[in-house]
Amino acid sequence: MAQAPVNVTVTGAAGAIGYALLFRIASGQLLGTDTPVRLRLLEIPQAVKAAEGTAMELDDCAFPLLAGVDITDNPKQAFDGVNVALLVGARPRSKGMERGDLLEANGGIFKPQGEAINAGAADDVKVLVVGNPANTNALIAQQHAPDVPAERFTAMTRLDHNRALSQLATKLGVSVTDISTMSIWGNHSATQYPDLFHAQVNGRSAAEQVDHAWLEETFIPTVAKRGAAIIEARGASSAASAANAAIDHVYDWVHGTEDWTSAGVVSDGSYGVPEGLISSFPVVARDGKYEIVQGLDIDEFSRARIDASVRELTEERDAVAKLGLV
Numbered sequence: 001m002a003q004a005p006v007n008v009t010v011t012g013a014a015g016a017i018g019y020a021l022l023f024r025i026a027s028g029q030l031l032g033t034d035t036p037v038r039l040r041l042l043e044i045p046q047a048v049k050a051a052e053g054t055a056m057e058l059d060d061c062a063f064p065l066l067a068g069v070d071i072t073d074n075p076k077q078a079f080d081g082v083n084v085a086l087l088v089g090a091r092p093r094s095k096g097m098e099r100g101d102l103l104e105a106n107g108g109i110f111k112p113q114g115e116a117i118n119a120g121a122a123d124d125v126k127v128l129v130v131g132n133p134a135n136t137n138a139l140i141a142q143q144h145a146p147d148v149p150a151e152r153f154t155a156m157t158r159l160d161h162n163r164a165l166s167q168l169a170t171k172l173g174v175s176v177t178d179i180s181t182m183s184i185w186g187n188h189s190a191t192q193y194p195d196l197f198h199a200q201v202n203g204r205s206a207a208e209q210v211d212h213a214w215l216e217e218t219f220i221p222t223v224a225k226r227g228a229a230i231i232e233a234r235g236a237s238s239a240a241s242a243a244n245a246a247i248d249h250v251y252d253w254v255h256g257t258e259d260w261t262s263a264g265v266v267s268d269g270s271y272g273v274p275e276g277l278i279s280s281f282p283v284v285a286r287d288g289k290y291e292i293v294q295g296l297d298i299d300e301f302s303r304a305r306i307d308a309s310v311r312e313l314t315e316e317r318d319a320v321a322k323l324g325l326v
C-alpha cells in the first residue's frame with residue numbers, strides 16, 4: 001500500500017446499516033479500489049461487543065485495502081484524525097415519544113459528535129449524516145463544529161434520489177441510466193419533493209413523458225413515503241439500500257459527478273431556502289465539493305412543494321433552537 005490509509009469513522013456501527021456498510025467500505029467501494037482505509041467504529045457501550053463481532057468478520061474477509069479497525073464508545077477517540085465521518089447511529093422514535101423528545105434525544109448524540117469532530121477531525125473532513133432526522137441532526141453537529149467549514153456537513157437524501165430514479169425508470173420501461181438531472185428538494189421526510197420537472201429521460205423532459213395525475217398522486221407520495229413502506233414490509237428500516245446510498249453519496253463527493261445528484265447541504269439562500277438550513281438540493285460534485293445547481297426555473301407547483309418541506313425544516317430548526325441545541 002503506497003498511499004496512507006484514509007480514516008473512516010462509522011457511528012452506529014453495530015446497527016443494521018452499519019452491517020451493510022462496513023464491508024463495502026473495506027472492499028474499496030466508498031473511496032476507490034486504490035485507497036486503503038482505516039475504520040473507526042463508534043458505538044454505545046452496550047453495543048461495543050456486537051461491533052467487535054463485526055470487526056472479527058471484517059478480519060475474516062482479509063480485505064487488502066483494510067489497514068485496521070478500532071472500536072470505541074468515546075466520540076473524541078472515534079473522530080480523532082477522521083477524514084470521512086458517517087454518522088449513522090441515532091435514537092429511533094420509541095412508543096409515546098413526541099417529535100420534540102426525539103429531537104432532544106438526538107441532540108444528545110449529535111452535539112457531542114459535532115464537538116468531537118471540531119476538536120479532532122482532519123482538515124479535509126467530510127461528514128455525512130444518515131441517522132434521522134438526518135437534516136436536523138446534521139445541522140446540530142455542524143453548529144457544534146465552528147472550526148470546520150460548514151459545507152463539509154451533509155445529510156443523506158441520496159436514497160430518496162435513487163428511489164426516484166427507480167420509480168420513474170419502472171414507469172417508463174427505461175433503464176435508470178436513461179434518466180438524468182433528477183433531484184430531491186427539502187427534508188429527508190414525507191414532505192420531500194422529488195422533482196420531475198427538471199429531470200430528463202433520454203434527453204426529453206420527464207414530466208412531459210408521464211401524466212400529471214401519476215406524477216402528483218403516485219410518483220411523489222411513493223418516493224416520499226418509501227421509507228415508511230419499507231418499514232411496514234420488512235418490520236425494520238431500510239438498511240442495505242441506505243448503506244448503498246451512503247456509498248454513492250461519499251464516492252461522488254470525493255470523485256466528482258457528471259450528472260446531478262441530490263444531497264442535503266447547507267443552504268446559501270439559493271431558491272429561497274433560508275441560509276444555514278441543511279436542505280436537499282440538486283447538486284453536482286466538483287473538486288471534492290458539493291455545489292448547488294443554480295439558475296433553475298421553479299414553477300408554482302414545485303415552489304409550493306419546496307416551500308412546504310423547507311417550512312418543516314425551519315420548524316425542526318426552531319424546535320432544536322428552543323432546546324439550546326443550535
Ligand SMILES: NC(=O)c1ccc[n+]([C@@H]2O[C@H](COP(=O)([O-])OP(=O)(O)OC[C@H]3O[C@@H](n4cnc5c(N)ncnc54)[C@H](O)[C@@H]3O)[C@@H](O)[C@H]2O)c1
Nearest residue numbers: 012014015016017042043047089090130131132156159242
Ligand atoms: N437518511 C436516510 O435515507 C436513512 C435511511 C434509512 C435509515 N436511516 C436512519 O439511520 C439510522 C440508523 O438505522 P439502522 O437501521 O442502522 O438502526 P439500528 O437501530 O439498527 O442501529 C443504530 C445503531 O446506532 C447505535 N447508536 C445509538 N446511539 C449511538 C451513539 N450515541 N453513538 C454511536 N452509536 C449509537 C445503536 O447502538 C445501534 O447499534 C436511523 O436513524 C434510521 O432512521 C436514514
Ligand SMILES: O=C(O)C[C@H](O)C(=O)O
Nearest residue numbers: 132226227228230237238
Ligand atoms: O428510518 C426511517 O424512518 C426511514 C428511512 O429514513 C428511509 O427513508 O428508509
